[in-house]
Amino acid sequence: MTDNDFTFGISTLDKLLKPVLEPPSTIVIAGHPGSGKTTFASTICYANALNSKKCLFVSQQEDKQKLYRNMKRLGMDFYALESKGLVKHLSFPISSAVEEIINEISSLVASQDFRVVVIDSVNPLLNAVEGDHAKRAWLQNYFYNLPKTINGVCILVAELPFGSKSIDLGSIEFVADAVLILKHGIKSNLLVRKLEIRKSRSSPISVAEIPFSIVEGRGIELYAPPILEEVAREGPEVDVFCTKLRNIIKHLHKGMTVYISYPPDARPLIYIPMFIGIAVLNDLKIHILSYLYPPDVIKDLIRKSFSQTGISREVVDKIIQDYIKIRSINPFTYSTDELAIRELLMIPNDADIVAFHGIEIFATRNREEYIRSLYNELNYLRNMGKLIIRIGSIANKEIYDINSMLSDVVIRHDVEQIDGEYRYKMYVWRRGEEPHIIKQEELDSCLEELVDLIKRKLIGG
Ligand SMILES: Nc1ncnc2c1ncn2[C@@H]1O[C@H](COP(=O)(O)OP(=O)(O)O)[C@@H](O)[C@H]1O
Ligand SMILES: [Mg+2]
Numbered sequence: 001m002t003d004n005d006f007t008f009g010i011s012t013l014d015k016l017l018k019p020v021l022e023p024p025s026t027i028v029i030a031g032h033p034g035s036g037k038t039t040f041a042s043t044i045c046y047a048n049a050l051n052s053k054k055c056l057f058v059s060q061q062e063d064k065q066k067l068y069r070n071m072k073r074l075g076m077d078f079y080a081l082e083s084k085g086l087v088k089h090l091s092f093p094i095s096s097a098v099e100e101i102i103n104e105i106s107s108l109v110a111s112q113d114f115r116v117v118v119i120d121s122v123n124p125l126l127n128a129v130e131g132d133h134a135k136r137a138w139l140q141n142y143f144y145n146l147p148k149t150i151n152g153v154c155i156l157v158a159e160l161p162f163g164s165k166s167i168d169l170g171s172i173e174f175v176a177d178a179v180l181i182l183k184h185g186i187k188s189n190l191l192v193r194k195l196e197i198r199k200s201r202s203s204p205i206s207v208a209e210i211p212f213s214i215v216e217g218r219g220i221e222l223y224a225p226p227i228l229e230e231v232a233r234e235g236p237e238v239d240v241f242c243t244k245l246r247n248i249i250k251h252l253h254k255g256m257t258v259y260i261s262y263p264p265d266a267r268p269l270i271y272i273p274m275f276i277g278i279a280v281l282n283d284l285k286i287h288i289l290s291y292l293y294p295p296d297v298i299k300d301l302i303r304k305s306f307s308q309t310g311i312s313r314e315v316v317d318k319i320i321q322d323y324i325k326i327r328s329i330n331p332f333t334y335s336t337d338e339l340a341i342r343e344l345l346m347i348p349n350d351a352d353i354v355a356f357h358g359i360e361i362f363a364t365r366n367r368e369e370y371i372r373s374l375y376n377e378l379n380y381l382r383n384m385g386k387l388i389i390r391i392g393s394i395a396n397k398e399i400y401d402i403n404s405m406l407s408d409v410v411i412r413h414d415v416e417q418i419d420g421e422y423r424y425k426m427y428v429w430r431r432g433e434e435p436h437i438i439k440q441e442e443l444d445s446c447l448e449e450l451v452d453l454i455k456r457k458l459i460g461g
Pocket of ligand 2: 037038039120
């Protein structure tokens with residue numbers, strides 16, 4: 001009995017492309033130098049060897065020690081697998097004759113049961129037969145038959161010369177079940193890597209380009225962009241606890257987006273207990289993702305926001321523990337697409353409310369890209385049934401307008417001076433309703449209602 005369950009060693013790619021690995025299969029991995037071809041090929045080799053499908057890795061130029069050392073830093077211990085006889089490395093100097101290389105591979109696959117063969121790269125072989133039609137046909141035929149011979153998967157790595165825009169893989173492309181093109185470039189000072197799936201047999205592909213990174217200790221991490229073709233529907237109703245707020249926005253729905261904004265130099269905390277009240281009333285869990293502060297600072301702000309209510313710190317900490325998870329992320333370490341995917345991966349399944357804090361940080365991003373990415377992320381979260389809250393300063397009119405335009409409820413804090421004192425007022429608008437202003441005194445009465453609610457639900461008083 002042979003086991004025909006092969007893997008890419010990357011779960012996102014398995015989800016998208018697994019059928020193309022059904023043997024016999026040929027995968028071409030192409031890209032410019034440094035794009036990650038060797039790492040990608042090694043990942044496939046390693047993951048299958050771990051599953052007891054022996055892998056033969058044929059390198060040109062690169063010696064075994066260097067390859068194994070590099071892959072070890074990415075979390076793959078080839079030495080360990082080699083000592084168990086699960087991988088073998090073959091290295092040829094660039095000057096070797098094609099026949100010599102092919103003969104060596106042939107005798108190895110004939111004498112040992114390899115199920116995966118990696119050729120990194122095919123360029124010297126193809127170059128050597130350039131212009132010799134008969135030899136070229138023989139080589140193509142060899143590659144065509146190799147996956148059948150091993151009843152497995154053949155990975156052909158194709159090096160694209162620097163600067164070449166068009167991708168001419170020649171005949172190699174035709175024998176492939178899938179062509180994966182790795183691209184990399186610098187965007188906004190960040191290294192951006194992308195995988196393009198050019199061709200694939202028997203897999204319905206709906207994603208054209210997938211961002212990925214190569215991460216120390218973990219290897220390749222691939223992020224399938226969360227793009228839904230349809231506009232997602234909203235989920236069930238969520239009750240609003242404060243009377244004044246309820247009069248204006250009636251109720252919320254899971255899947256709605258609420259945008260909360262304030263002046264950058266006067267940031268109120270009053271909305272925090274209001275939304276925690278909504279969570280407590282409906283028994284919803286909140287996941288807070290801050291672009292500005294670490295979790296401890298957010299926790300302190302939550303405590304502070306309750307300080308006027310008379311609810312004890314003990315009870316507030318219990319609420320935080322039971323209802324709230326806080327994470328933070330530096331958005332400048334990722335490209336826009338990658339950030340969206342990383343954020344989604346951070347959201348625990350049991351979160352009902354996802355609150356993004358410090359969204360004004362995106363004021364610097366390219367507008368078109370920002371809107372597209374934000375729209376897709378919100379649509380995806382709506383489809384997951386999350387109530388989305390986006391919180392930030394009004395850094396500029398544009399960021400306010402974009403976020404308002406993509407939201408179902410807009411809450412904007414303004415400061416006004418009354419008798420020499422600064423007071424907040426809240427501008428509230430909900431889709432389908434008239435906008436209203438809530439005054440500070442009315443906000444204070446919301447807090448009194450919150451105290452009652454918490455006593456009833458949590459303290460039992
Ligand atoms: N330990 C590591 N941590 C993070 N990135 C790494 C590490 N090792 C290699 N890389 C990245 O992988 C890239 C090289 O990948 P590689 O698979 O050798 O590319 P190719 O075979 O296409 O030339 C390097 O440019 C480097 O950015
Ligand atoms: Mg390489």
